[in-house]
Amino acid sequence: MSEVLGREWIAAHVPHQGAMSLLDEVVRWDFARLAARATGHRDATHPLRRDGILPSVCAIEYGAQAVAAHGALLTNGTPARGFLASVRGVSLRVARLDDIADPLDVEVQRLGGGSHGLLYAFRISAAARMLAAGRLTIALNHAR
Numbered sequence: 195m196s197e198v199l200g201r202e203w204i205a206a207h208v209p210h211q212g213a214m215s216l217l218d219e220v221v222r223w224d225f226a227r228l229a230a231r232a233t234g235h236r237d238a239t240h241p242l243r244r245d246g247i248l249p250s251v252c253a254i255e256y257g258a259q260a261v262a263a264h265g266a267l268l269t270n271g272t273p274a275r276g277f278l279a280s281v282r283g284v285s286l287r288v289a290r291l292d293d294i295a296d297p298l299d300v301e302v303q304r305l306g307g308g309s310h311g312l313l314y315a316f317r318i319s320a321a322a323r324m325l326a327a328g329r330l331t332i333a334l335n336h337a338r
Contacts, residue, residue, distance in 0.1 A: 207266035228264040230300040248292035253326035257316030260302040284328035296320040
């Protein structure tokens with residue numbers, strides 16, 4: 195789909211709220227993929243900063259939030275509740291994210307899943323430079 199979805203849409207459809215809502219916009223998506231953009235990684239008040247640094251391992255959270263947005267889009271705004279159960283094959287190409295001048299491009303691809311869980315690949319880049327990548331397993335919680 196081609197409609198850009200901004201922070202207002204993200205706030206209404208993704209469980210992460212306030213400062214922990216890390217994505218600025220969804221730039222494109224389809225049944226298997228979602229691409230989002232984030233700029234808050236340079237913010238001195240970023241909630242995941244420690245000792246003034248936003249370590250690159252935080253890229254996992256950007257990927258997880260993109261998965262949540264993808265789930266909301268696939269289910270017309272009412273995604274199944276779930277939690278990050280596993281992270282595998284993570285490759286971190288930089289030590290930190292806060293010194294990256296360009297916006298972060300966050301891409302996720304659904305690799306598989308069923309009623310109990312989902313498997314996604316994620317990739318974080320900036321200006322076509324790969325910063326981090328890996329796979330996320332989301333366990334679905336059907337109790338509401």
